Amino acid sequence: MSYTRVKKIPPKKPNKELYAKIVKKITTYRKLEEKANIDIFSFDESGFSTTSNIPYLWSEINNTTKVKTLTSKRINVLGFLSRNNKLKSYIANGRVDSDKVIEVFDDFTSNLEKQSVVILDNASFHKSKKFKAHIEK
Numbered sequence: 001m002s003y004t005r006v007k008k009i010p011p012k013k014p015n016k017e018l019y020a021k022i023v024k025k026i027t028t029y030r031k032l033e034e035k036a037n038i039d040i041f042s043f044d045e046s047g048f049s050t051t052s053n054i055p056y057l058w059s060e061i062n063n064t065t066k067v068k069t070l071t072s073k074r075i076n077v078l079g080f081l082s083r084n085n086k087l088k089s090y091i092a093n094g095r096v097d098s099d100k101v102i103e104v105f106d107d108f109t110s111n112l113e114k115q116s117v118v119i120l121d122n123a124s125f126h127k128s129k130k131f132k133a134h135i136e137k
């Protein structure tokens with residue numbers, strides 16, 4: 001037996017038809033981008049903290065290792081990155097929710113120079129009713 005990290009896997013297999021449809025759409029957008037008709041951006045969020053989120057390490061049996069930690073507020077970074085490395089980032093202190101993502105999208109889209117496509121992952125606030133309703137505006 002050894003001490004290893006758990007490998008996380010998706011709870012279910014992706015829908016092959018939906019995946020093929022999305023790949024086709026992205027391919028179409030990339031062709032438009034190559035002709036300089038549109039820009040494509042990927043959007044994501046990440047959080048940073050001085051507090052470790054890995055709560056385990058090797059230690060001698062019956063001798064628990066203690067580690068002093070600094071505590072800090074989590075700083076979240078939200079960003080739009082294009083395939084040619086154009087980056088627009090935003091810093092959010094505290095929680096990121098649908099309202100924060102909408103605020104960031106509003107600012108980002110107000111400064112676009114041409115029609116653009118933003119690719120999102122499946123984060124819960126990207127799928128929220130509030131976010132979807134706002135994007136349709």
